[in-house]
Amino acid sequence: MNKAFIRKRYKLKRLELTPKKLNDISQKIIVHLINEFDFSEKLVNLFLPIDKFNEIDLSPLIDEILSRKGLICINKTDFKNHSITPYLYSAEIKLEISDFGVPEPSNGTVISPKEINYVIVPLLACDKHGYRVGYGKGFYDAFLSQCHEKTTFIGVNHFNDLVHIDNVEEHDIPIHYLVTPEKNFKF
Numbered sequence: 001m002n003k004a005f006i007r008k009r010y011k012l013k014r015l016e017l018t019p020k021k022l023n024d025i026s027q028k029i030i031v032h033l034i035n036e037f038d039f040s041e042k043l044v045n046l047f048l049p050i051d052k053f054n055e056i057d058l059s060p061l062i063d064e065i066l067s068r069k070g071l072i073c074i075n076k077t078d079f080k081n082h083s084i085t086p087y088l089y090s091a092e093i094k095l096e097i098s099d100f101g102v103p104e105p106s107n108g109t110v111i112s113p114k115e116i117n118y119v120i121v122p123l124l125a126c127d128k129h130g131y132r133v134g135y136g137k138g139f140y141d142a143f144l145s146q147c148h149e150k151t152t153f154i155g156v157n158h159f160n161d162l163v164h165i166d167n168v169e170e171h172d173i174p175i176h177y178l179v180t181p182e183k184n185f186k187f
Contacts, residue, residue, distance in 0.1 A: 002166045006133045010124040014054040014158055022158075026057045028181040029156050033061060033120070036177075036184055037154065040068040042117040045086055048074055048095070048103040055122055056156050062089065073111045076104040077139060084143040086111040113146040121155045121175055125163045130155075130174030130187030133165060144173040152176050 001009075017025070033039075044065050049055035062072050072089035077098065087093065087108040094106045121140055123132040132155055134140055144153055153175040160180045178185040 001163060003133050003136065006125045006163055006165065007136060010133070010159070011053070014124075017054050017158065022054055023057070025158050025181045027060075029056055029179050030058060030061050030064075032179045032181075032184055033058075033154070033156075034064055036179070037118065037152075039065045039070045039118065041070060043071045043073060043111070043115055045073050045075065045113075045116045045119040046089075047120065047122050050101045052101050054158075056158060058120060058156070073116065074103075074105055075143075077102060079137075082137050082139055082142060084139050086113060086116065113143060113151075114148045116147055116151050118152050118154060119144060119147060121153055123155045123157055123175075125159070125165075126155055126157060126175065126178050126185075127165045127168075128162050128187075129168075130176065130178070130185075131165055131168045131172050132175055133163070138171070141171055141173045145171075154179060156180075 046058050048059060049057045065072055073086040074089050075084045075086050077084055087105040088111050093108045095103045096106045098104050123134050125133045155175040155178045157178060157180045160182045174187060176187060
């Protein structure tokens with residue numbers, strides 16, 4: 001399947017999820033993340049959910065990582081140049097909803113992507129090689145390419161199935177792991 005078809009199909013599947021089902025999925029994924037990865041004293045890049053797209057809500061993971069003396073950074077997107085800038089999360093950070101519906105920091109300390117130990121990546125679908133389908137703007141591919149070679153990329157997905165992607169491109173960056181409600185994959 002090509003990315004455009006996959007994108008359309010999985011966006012529709014997400015929108016069919018009830019709030020209860022979405023919450024159950026988010027909670028299961030958080031449990032898998034806590035059990036599978038050691039976030040202690042690590043810098044973890046999290047995304048905050050776009051509610052209108054029924055994205056996985058990982059915000060409860062923030063307190064868990066902080067309790068393990070880990071640090072969190074969250075992203076601000078620039079739609080003009082399709083880039084992501086990570087900001088260190090703190091109680092003083094102010095979040096605003098962007099025009100795209102993304103909760104983003106409006107202040108704070110910018111973090112170099114090279115400093116990040118784990119990037120948790122949203123996606124719509126993933127193949128057996130760790131290539132993912134997102135919203136198609138290339139934000140995460142550009143961001144992941146700036147990270148340290150030892151940074152671990154963890155995708156999270158609502159659905160347990162893998163897809164076949166016909167049109168993987170040279171600039172696409174694969175993830176190392178995929179966490180779903182029922183399965184974890186290593187690539």
